[in-house]
Amino acid sequence: MKMKPWYEQKPAVHEHHIFGGSNRDKSEAEGLKVYLCLEHHISGKEAVHNNAELMRELRQDGQRAFEQNHTREEFMKMFGKNYLEETNEE
Structure with missing residues (x-):
């Protein structure tokens, strides 16, 4: 996944699963973490756990990365939501 400037401003020390909770294992299996x-x-x-806009942006990036090798339908089946619908992307 292409890193955005706010991802890489300081040394990375924490692993963050883009899709957490019940989707954490799926996020791990698909490499959807930063x-x-x-x-x-x-x-x-500006932490992703304190900033809904940045969390949304990160999840959209994660979906785009997944869809480089899978379909939107596969993403929806696995993660249950289309995070790109807000941006009207196809």
């Missing part, structure tokens, strides 16, 4: 510094993972105001 490595973030503490500030961008959980502690800062």
Whole structure:
């Protein structure tokens, strides 16, 4: 997955599964995870766990990465939601 500038601003120390909760194992199996510094993972105001917009952006990036080798239908079946519908992407 192509990294965005906010992903790589500081040394990465935490593994973040893009699709967590009940989808964490699927995220792990598909390699849908990124490595973030503490500030961008959980502690800062721009942390994905504290910033819904950044979490949404990360999930959209994860879906795009998945769809490079799979269909949208496969994504929907596996993760139960289309994170790209808000951007009207195909």
